[in-house]
Each structure stands twice: as structure tokens, then as C-alpha cells.
Amino acid sequence: xxxxxxxxxxxxxxxxxxxxxxxxxxxxxxxxxxxxxxxxxxxxxxxxxxxxxxxxxxxxxxxxxxxxxxxxxxxxxxxxxxxxxxxxxxxxxxxxxxxxxxxxxxxxxxxxxxxxxxxxxxxxxxxxxxxxxxxxxxxxxxxxxxxxxxxxxxxxxxxxxxxxxxxxxxxxxxxxxxxxxxxxxxxxxxxxxxxxxxxxxxxxxxxxxxxxxxxxxxxxxxxxxxxxxxxxxxxxxxxxxxxxxxxxxxxxxxxxxxxxxxxxxxxxxxxxxxxxxxxxxxxxxxxxxxxxxxxxxxxxxxxxxxxxxxxxxxxxxxxxxxxxxxxxxxxxxxxxxxxxxxxxxxxxxxxxxxxxxxxxxxxxxxxxxxxxxxxxxxxxxxxxxxxx
Numbered sequence: 001x002x003x004x005x006x007x008x009x010x011x012x013x014x015x016x017x018x019x020x021x022x023x024x025x026x027x028x029x030x031x032x033x034x035x036x037x038x039x040x041x042x043x044x045x046x047x048x049x050x051x052x053x054x055x056x057x058x059x060x061x062x063x064x065x066x067x068x069x070x071x072x073x074x075x076x077x078x079x080x081x082x083x084x085x086x087x088x089x090x091x092x093x094x095x096x097x098x099x100x101x102x103x104x105x106x107x108x109x110x111x112x113x114x115x116x117x118x119x120x121x122x123x124x125x126x127x128x129x130x131x132x133x134x135x136x137x138x139x140x141x142x143x144x145x146x147x148x149x150x151x152x153x154x155x156x157x158x159x160x161x162x163x164x165x166x167x168x169x170x171x172x173x174x175x176x177x178x179x180x181x182x183x184x185x186x187x188x189x190x191x192x193x194x195x196x197x198x199x200x201x202x203x204x205x206x207x208x209x210x211x212x213x214x215x216x217x218x219x220x221x222x223x224x225x226x227x228x229x230x231x232x233x234x235x236x237x238x239x240x241x242x243x244x245x246x247x248x249x250x251x252x253x254x255x256x257x258x259x260x261x262x263x264x265x266x267x268x269x270x271x272x273x274x275x276x277x278x279x280x281x282x283x284x285x286x287x288x289x290x291x292x293x294x295x296x297x298x299x300x301x302x303x304x305x306x307x308x309x310x311x312x313x314x315x316x317x318x319x320x321x322x323x324x325x326x327x328x329x330x331x332x333x334x335x336x337x338x339x340x341x342x343x344x345x346x347x348x349x350x351x352x353x354x355x356x357x358x359x360x361x362x363x364x365x366x367x368x369x370x371x372x373x374x375x376x377x378x379x380x381x382x383x384x385x386x387x388x
């Protein structure tokens with residue numbers, strides 16, 4: 001891969017949503033782009049270290065070895081299985097240390113269980129096969145926006161999501177990129193599901209904001225986002241360890257979101273199984289909470305012991321939507337051990353950064369994507385990148 005220059009042009013320098021916008025150009029830093037590409041190409045790990053992966057192409061596709069030499073051609077199908085053979089990639093009748101599948105024309109590649117734009121790179125990795133999708137950055141966002149937000153939502157909300165997702169991807173790419181790929185495709189990164197989640201709404205939002213990112217002190221920010229905060233977002237350091245000046249707690253606008261408030265119920269047997277080690281559970285009491293009510297640690301008292309559990313661990317164990325919840329025990333008359341527990345919670349996700357339902361409501365009420373972004377990312381600057 002060859003080097004390209006990434007330029008940043010500032011669109012605004014203010015965190016006040018209604019201020020005037022202007023442009024100032026500066027050289028930012030160097031990133032990597034694929035050879036002979038006019039735009040940035042991302043490497044997205046779709047499947048990693050698997051025993052085999054289904055691959056194919058919607059058009060005739062050239063198969064190349066790791067040196068770029070053509071070694072064959074695939075007919076249009078999604079039915080080939082790539083697997084590890086003596087430390088190399090084996091696909092149909094070909095065996096090579098690495099392998100590329102490059103569709104002809106406007107073809108798509110099949111990886112695992114869906115279609116993607118771009119091309120496929122197959123490598124031996126982590127004791128199996130890793131399939132990496134090389135995709136144009138802006139086209140990658142067509143899919144991400146639709147996977148993270150409903151493509152029929154108001155355009156200003158979708159535009160805000162496009163800028164946040166673009167910023168997040170570039171920040172994570174610079175921070176976490178390894179020798180094989182830049183990003184993954186799940187919620188640990190941001191969700192990417194190929195052409196399945198593309199739509200006219202996502203095309204319009206990405207194209208209208210092409211190259212636009214959020215910066216702070218000249219650096220592209222970690223533009224975290226979530227579904228709904230349940231009334232108020234969090235300071236990042238109250239949820240994780242490192243404070244960031246642009247990820248500040250602000251009142252949310254998600255009050256009519258379907259996940260604004262939710263209820264879950266568990267029997268004693270279910271709860272005891274999911275939170276083991278203390279016997280029958282008698283009570284669950286928050287020990288440490290954030291200023292806005294998210295559970296940092298919780299005391300779990302049982303008839304055979306007591307332990308302190310991280311709020312995120314309870315959320316994972318019980319399949320809850322967020323750590324912003326309270327627990328109440330239900331007892332039958334005359335019994336000391338509760339028969340069931342009711343959990344009442346708010347929001348969906350970590351509550352840091354932009355609330356997607358908040359963005360939806362702000363857009364419905366006439367706010368544009370500049371205003372939405374600069375509200376949820378305090379003190380950030382809207383800017384534009386240009387790869388040359």
C-alpha cells in the first residue's frame with residue numbers, strides 16, 4: 001500500500017449550534033490508501049480465524065495470489081468454501097499463501113452470509129481463515145448508516161450519523177489498525193452488514209456529508225454514539241476511564257424513544273443461574289452510580305453470600321439494554337426469599353456521545369446535522385477530509 005496525504009478543512013470552530021460556518025485549510029497527517037485509488041479504502045475483517053468461509057462474486061471474478069498474480073477466475077456464485085490447508089488458503093482448485101477475489105465490472109463479493117462491495121482478501125490467521133473486505137470508505141458508510149440507524153429516518157439525523165460514523169472509523173483506524181485489517185464489523189467497532197443495509201436514505205446522507213468529520217484540537221475525535229440515553233447522556237470518564245473534553249454529559253431528547261424506559265422480569269431461579277455464587281438472591285442494590293443514574297457497581301446479597309458486581313457485567317448476564325436500571329424484589333406473603341425480580345431501566349447503550357433517538361427527535365423538530373453534532377460533541381469542530 002502506498003502513502004496518501006489526508007487534508008482537513010475546518011467547517012466550524014464553535015460548539016454553539018447556531019453559529020456561522022467558515023473554512024480554514026490545514027495539512028493534518030498521513031494515512032494509508034490502496035494503490036491507484038482516488039479515495040480512502042478500508043480493510044474490514046468480516047470473519048476472523050474461522051475453519052472455513054463461504055465466498056463468491058456476483059460477476060466473474062479474478063482470483064489472485066498474494067503477489068497479485070492472476071491464478072484463475074470464479075464464475076458468478078456464492079457457494080465456494082475457502083479453508084486452511086497446510087498453512088495456506090485453499091479455494092476450489094487453488095492453494096496460495098494469500099488469496100484475492102476481485103469482481104469484474106460492478107460486481108459484489110459474497111463473504112459468509114451476505115454481499116459486500118469491493119474485493120475480498122483471504123489470509124491464514126489465528127489458526128484458520130480470516131476474510132477481509134477491502135471497500136471504498138464512503139461506500140462502507142452506506143452500509144454502516146443503515147445498520148446503525150433506520151434509513152427512513154429524517155435526513156438531518158442520518159447526516160449526523162454519517163459524520164459521527166466517519167469520524168469514529170477514522171479515529172479507530174488510526175488507533176487500532178493492525179497489519180491485516182483496520183476495523184471489525186460488529187458492535188465492538190460499528191455495525192457493517194454489506195449492501196443489505198444500504199438504502200436511498202443512507203446514500204443521500206453519506207453523499208451530502210462526503211468527507212466531513214468531527215475534530216478537536218486538530219485531531220479526529222472518538223465520536224461515540226448510542227441508541228438512547230434515557231434522558232441524559234454521560235461524561236465518558238464516568239462510564240470508562242479516560243476523560244475526553246468533547247464527550248460531556250448533556251440533556252437528551254429521546255423521551256419518546258421506544259427504549260426510553262423498559263421493564264424486565266426474572267424468576268428467582270433465572271436470576272440465581274445468571275448471577276451465581278451467592279445462593280438465592282435476596283436483594284440487588286446499587287453501590288456506585290454515575291451522576292445520571294447508571295450503575296457502576298451493584299451489591300448482590302444472597303442467602304449464601306454477597307458480592308459486588310460491575311454494572312456492565314450484570315447488563316451482559318441479564319441481557320439488559322443499559323446500565324441505567326433499578327431492581328425490586330417480589331415476595332409472596334410470609335416468605336423471606338423473593339420469588340421474582342422486576343428491573344426497570346432507561347435507555348439503550350452506553351449513553352456516551354450522540355443519542356440516535358435524540359438526533360431523530362432534534363431532526364424532526366427542524367435542527368440540522370451541524371446543530372445536532374455540535375450539541376452532543378461539545379467543543380468539537382466540523383471539518384472535511386481530502387485524500388490526495
